[in-house]
């Protein structure tokens with residue numbers, strides 16, 4: 001098991017760790033702030049530095065609680081101390097996209113009873129699929145306007161852990177229709193007070209004001225009971241303020 005530092009602190013950009021195992025070009029650390037791809041959020045990129053050398057992290061994956069850092073081969077060995085550095089510009093954009101997705105999900109759930117059936121966050125644009133039969137552009141734009149109104153309230157995002165059995169009693173705690181949370185005793189809860197509460201493993205901004213303005217790009221009909229939207233965030237290209 002790798003200690004997943006990003007679960008407790010989404011703003012951790014740099015960390016120290018030890019190489020505990022090598023699997024070909026995949027490095028396993030005792031702890032990491034690198035987010036592994038999953039839950040619709042892409043993996044982080046960045047570097048691992050050790051002994052005056054820097055190794056590019058080109059992919060990060062997770063399997064049974066172990067996080068694998070895929071690096072250019074050669075150079076690191078078990079026992080090495082490393083400093084990990086996250087590509088923060090990329091990650092911060094994904095955090096803004098992720099919290100925006102939770103607000104859009106919550107509005108669609110509340111206003112139209114729609115469940116999110118899939119999502120893929122991206123650095124420049126993101127998509128969400130909803131269980132909806134009919135929705136026109138005007139109506140969806142209205143939901144996006146409502147999402148912007150909610151985000152504009154500058155609400156602090158809370159992240160904490162809750163006993164699985166308690167958490168699963170909360171209606172709407174699992175909004176990704178097909179995905180039940182992992183079978184762990186404590187679920188990580190992302191709460192945007194008065195808007196949304198979800199069992200979630202992703203990284204999030206600390207305040208909804210950091211999201212910026214959500215812009216509806218396009219909509220697609222993906223078949224019966226499935227409507228896809230694409231959105232972007234204004235200011236998405238800017239450097240992070242932190």
Ligand SMILES: [Zn+2]
Nearest residue numbers: 098102200202
């Ligand atoms: Zn999420």
